[in-house]
Amino acid sequence: MRRWLPALVFFALLVSLPLWLKDAYLQQIVFRVVIFAVLGIAWNLVGGYAGQLSLGHVAYFGIGAYSVALFHEHFELNPWLGTVLGVVLACLAALLIGSLTFRLRGPYFALSTIAAAEILRLLALNLSFTHGAIGMIAPAFFAEPNGDTKTYYAALPLLLLAFAVATYTHRSRFGYYLRAIRENEDTAMAVGVNPAVEKLKALLLSAALVAAAGALYAGVFQFIGPDSVLTVDLSVQMALIAMLGGVATVWGPIIGAVVLTVAAEGLKAYLERAHLFFYGLLLVLVVLFLPGGLVSITKLRWFRRSAARAQAG
Amino acid sequence: MAALQAILNGLLVGGIYALIAMGMALVFGVMRLVNFAHGAFLMVGMYLAYFGYTLFKLNPYWGFGLVGAALFLLGMGVYWLLVRRVMGQSDFLQILLTEGIALCLIGGAQLLFTGDYRSISLPLADKTANLGPLNFNVAYVVSFVIALLAVTSMYLFMKYTEMGRAIRGVAQNRLVAPLMGIRVQWISGVSFAFGVACAGAAGALLLPIFYVNPTIGGPYNLKSFVIVVLGGMGSVEGAALGGLILGVTEGLTAYYWSDSYTQVVDFVLFLAVLLLRPQGLLGKKAP
Amino acid sequence: MAPLLQLKHVVKRFGGLVATHDVSFDVEENETVFIIGPNGAGKTTLFNLISGYLTADSGEILYRGQNLVGMKPYQTTRLGIGRTFQIVKPLPSLTVRENVMLGSFLHHHSWPEASRKADEVLDFFGLARRADQLASGLPLAQRKLLEVARALATGAKLLLLDEVMAGLNPTESAEVVALLKRLTGFGVSAVAGVEHIMRVVMALATRVVVMDQGAKLAEGPPQTVVHDPRVVEAYLGSKYSQGGAQR
Numbered sequence: 078m079r080r081w082l083p084a085l086v087f088f089a090l091l092v093s094l095p096l097w098l099k100d101a102y103l104q105q106i107v108f109r110v111v112i113f114a115v116l117g118i119a120w121n122l123v124g125g126y127a128g129q130l131s132l133g134h135v136a137y138f139g140i141g142a143y144s145v146a147l148f149h150e151h152f153e154l155n156p157w158l159g160t161v162l163g164v165v166l167a168c169l170a171a172l173l174i175g176s177l178t179f180r181l182r183g184p185y186f187a188l189s190t191i192a193a194a195e196i197l198r199l200l201a202l203n204l205s206f207t208h209g210a211i212g213m214i215a216p217a218f219f220a221e222p223n224g225d226t227k228t229y230y231a232a233l234p235l236l237l238l239a240f241a242v243a244t245y246t247h248r249s250r251f252g253y254y255l256r257a258i259r260e261n262e263d264t265a266m267a268v269g270v271n272p273a274v275e276k277l278k279a280l281l282l283s284a285a286l287v288a289a290a291g292a293l294y295a296g297v298f299q300f301i302g303p304d305s306v307l308t309v310d311l312s313v314q315m316a317l318i319a320m321l322g323g324v325a326t327v328w329g330p331i332i333g334a335v336v337l338t339v340a341a342e343g344l345k346a347y348l349e350r351a352h353l354f355f356y357g358l359l360l361v362l363v364v365l366f367l368p369g370g371l372v373s374i375t376k377l378r379w380f381r382r383s384a385a386r387a388q389a390g
Numbered sequence: 391m392a393a394l395q396a397i398l399n400g401l402l403v404g405g406i407y408a409l410i411a412m413g414m415a416l417v418f419g420v421m422r423l424v425n426f427a428h429g430a431f432l433m434v435g436m437y438l439a440y441f442g443y444t445l446f447k448l449n450p451y452w453g454f455g456l457v458g459a460a461l462f463l464l465g466m467g468v469y470w471l472l473v474r475r476v477m478g479q480s481d482f483l484q485i486l487l488t489e490g491i492a493l494c495l496i497g498g499a500q501l502l503f504t505g506d507y508r509s510i511s512l513p514l515a516d517k518t519a520n521l522g523p524l525n526f527n528v529a530y531v532v533s534f535v536i537a538l539l540a541v542t543s544m545y546l547f548m549k550y551t552e553m554g555r556a557i558r559g560v561a562q563n564r565l566v567a568p569l570m571g572i573r574v575q576w577i578s579g580v581s582f583a584f585g586v587a588c589a590g591a592a593g594a595l596l597l598p599i600f601y602v603n604p605t606i607g608g609p610y611n612l613k614s615f616v617i618v619v620l621g622g623m624g625s626v627e628g629a630a631l632g633g634l635i636l637g638v639t640e641g642l643t644a645y646y647w648s649d650s651y652t653q654v655v656d657f658v659l660f661l662a663v664l665l666l667r668p669q670g671l672l673g674k675k676a677p
Numbered sequence: 678m679a680p681l682l683q684l685k686h687v688v689k690r691f692g693g694l695v696a697t698h699d700v701s702f703d704v705e706e707n708e709t710v711f712i713i714g715p716n717g718a719g720k721t722t723l724f725n726l727i728s729g730y731l732t733a734d735s736g737e738i739l740y741r742g743q744n745l746v747g748m749k750p751y752q753t754t755r756l757g758i759g760r761t762f763q764i765v766k767p768l769p770s771l772t773v774r775e776n777v778m779l780g781s782f783l784h785h786h787s788w789p790e791a792s793r794k795a796d797e798v799l800d801f802f803g804l805a806r807r808a809d810q811l812a813s814g815l816p817l818a819q820r821k822l823l824e825v826a827r828a829l830a831t832g833a834k835l836l837l838l839d840e841v842m843a844g845l846n847p848t849e850s851a852e853v854v855a856l857l858k859r860l861t862g863f864g865v866s867a868v869a870g871v872e873h874i875m876r877v878v879m880a881l882a883t884r885v886v887v888m889d890q891g892a893k894l895a896e897g898p899p900q901t902v903v904h905d906p907r908v909v910e911a912y913l914g915s916k917y918s919q920g921g922a923q924r
Contacts, residue, residue, distance in 0.1 A: 128482065130481070130482050130485055130486070132485075132489075177661065177665060180665065181664060181668075182481075183481035184424035184481055184484075184485055185619075185664055185668070187424075187481075187485050188424070188615050188619075188660070188664075189660075189661060189664055191612070192612075192657040192660050192661055193657075193661070195612065195653070195657055196654060196657045196658070199650075199651075199653050199654045199657075200654070202650070203648075203650050203651065203654075248788050249788065250782040250786050250787075250788075250791065253771075253775065253778060253779055253782060254779075254782070256768065256770070256771065257768060257779050260766075260768045260769070260770070261766050261768070263730070263750070263762075264762075264766055264768070264779075265751075266729075266730075266749065266750035266751045266754070267728075267750060267751075267754060267759075267760055267762070267828070268751075268754060268779045268780050268782070268783060268827065268831055269751050269754040269755045269783040269831055270751055271749070271751045272751075309608075310493075313489055313493070316486065320486065325770075348501065350497075350500050350501055350504070350505075351497065351501055352497070353493055353496055353497030353500055354493065354494055354496075354497025354498050354500070354501055355497065356490075356493050356497070357490045357491065357492065357493025357494035357495075357496070357497050358490070358493075358494055359490075360486055360487075360489065360490030360493060361472060361487060361490035361491060361494065364476065364483050364486050364487045364490060365472065365475055365476070365487070368483060
């Protein structure tokens, strides 16, 4: 029971937030944290546990966002239905992209995922029914007043779902098999694992979560376009969130999302256009000095030494 | 006839592509590292050439060597401070590191220069020469010729100098090379710096015919990947060939279809090669 | 009773090189068969062919009557063929127990069940006290045992051991030999091994198959095979096969 305490506290905090956090600007930041946490957790399934560096995950985000907008504009479907369809489309895309790209290893795999996502972005940019560079307007999920607050509430079950998926994965046969695949596919096969199938399963789960997040994002920010929901930068951000917090951990992506979003907001006050440089710097520092992410700080030697010194002194 | 013109233009641009991609092929061949920051370094070279021209009236065609040298030093620095530390680690970390370096360069450029599009206009760039029914944009031709010279000298360097042999030695067999007295770390650093210098110098050659802004490297980054895979990972000659092929393919796409679809064709070609003939045209083994 | 494993005229080529040439032999239940031979004889290739990492160009490999040729490694594992590798690679980021659980998860889908089964196996191998340590911290001998333990945890009936003793000192290999002798207690029906260390082969084998340059040279009980002049010639050259007489 004690194991669930941090999660309970965390979610109690989140659920109660609209009651004590009234500032709309701050609410929006928390919404972004929630969305990015979902994205980070989802990416972590494929990138962290299975070790497949996908840099094309934004494809599923874009599919979710555009689905809501497209199905509303062309078929007058409400955004909830649009979200469901978006998730389905994203899963189909994942099946296609996964079966093609998972045949490749290392940098070839990463590059092919970028290529797949970029093809989608270029299609969105050039096809007429997506209105090209101008982008589209997505409908809101709830009518005013307080439409955004209500959408924020809608994001919470998604985070809860993502969290549940991550927790299940971490301690399940599925999760261990993914980790085996990450370390050594031959070893994985030796214990009876079919790497292709497990990787696809992870990708499907991942794509579904990412698409749902994209749909909600569209419902809040409402103006979407190829340069806001289909960029490589977003894919890298997802990877960064998971890396920063801790790959292959349950809380890592959540911590990463909090730290990254808060830090980016704080920086915006000082430097208008600095966030790209900031992400780059963070990525370099994490890779060089903290590849296990923030959750692994307690495992670092200097941390343990200074903690021991603090206790002794 | 207009198709022929498209092919010609494609060939000219392809020469520059070849130079860009050769840098990436060299780095991959020697270090087995895919440098995701390659395009960003090209962008840095372009900005250097831009300011060289606007501040010091240095014509990028003359200054291209200087830009290359400057980027060489930058590449050495980046290798020594950062890249060296992930050599021997997982692909995962290597890719994320070079991606991070790319973001730092692009973000830095955004901070320093804003996202504005800048270009220079050399008097040369407006001239067109005619050979029969075909038109040659002089700027394109000069860029092509210089690129060709650079590619050739690099080829000769690799083949006939001691350093070049050492580089090829490491590329062929990283484990055995030290036994031949080759300092692999040093060679890796030099190769990385060379690769970066190629990108930067190519940027200088692109400036007269194109514009620069912080994100300009992106498409060239991806084009380099396509070319290197097409030519065969690690094969420098393959990259040269691949560059020309891509240039012509893009030219024909732009002519028969539309300019905006050239990038889509790049990617489709990329995926097709990776899935159907992963060793590329001149490559040795499949990934 | 049909043999557990039957190789029938197995051929594997790599380009122009014939790695295994018309190899046939059986492994019966309750046997421990060791494949020996000079380097390059094709021994590990055979294991790769049986377990599915390579596909035979012709011939059959029957396990309980089912042809394994064309199967992938995870399929042969699921059928009951466990395999260890020459260069052991435990997953360094997981604990010893978790490494074995990777094997036990095959037939025990929940974490508690898989964990319990893993502990059983660890106990058998004397690794129980290291169960919560990271696998990366184990010395070589224990890592080798971990590799076997993991294969065992998959419920293997036929165990393929690829040069398990390589790199172990005599004390360590004696320990491992003692453990391997008790394998039948764990549901293992037969063991096939590739080995270079003759002391181990003599101690464990019920039958020996000798390979040289891709072909089967001889087979039979260990004592007989070791004295077969053809076998001596293959290892040491013709000078020694004539009983040491001067030529």
